[in-house]
Amino acid sequence: MADCNETLAELHRYLDSELSPGRADxxxxxxxxxxxxxxxxxxxxxxxxxxRVKSQGDVITPQFLSNLxxxxxxxxxxxxxx
Ligand SMILES: [Zn+2]
Numbered sequence: 001m002a003d004c005n006e007t008l009a010e011l012h013r014y015l016d017s018e019l020s021p022g023r024a025d026x027x028x029x030x031x032x033x034x035x036x037x038x039x040x041x042x043x044x045x046x047x048x049x050x051x052r053v054k055s056q057g058d059v060i061t062p063q064f065l066s067n068l069x070x071x072x073x074x075x076x077x078x079x080x081x082x
Contacts, residue, residue: 001029002023003030006074007027007031008037014027050064
């Protein structure tokens with residue numbers, strides 16, 4: 001069973017479907033039992049969706065960018081094309 005640290009560390013890989021099926025199941029199992037990680041998961045899922053939209057030329061709201069910086073600092077926004 002994955003714990004919170006593992007779940008949060010692997011959230012991106014889970015969202016990118018890069019985890020093995022067994023590992024993904026562990027992450028899902030944890031998400032079902034942990035509201036903290038559920039919240040993080042939903043945020044990251046939204047984040048990925050918005051980044052994909054952004055890459056297609058649409059606009060991200062200043063409010064959302066502000067939320068991102070609040071959560072991650074500016075690092076995540078500092079590498080265009082990555
Ligand atoms: Zn958790």
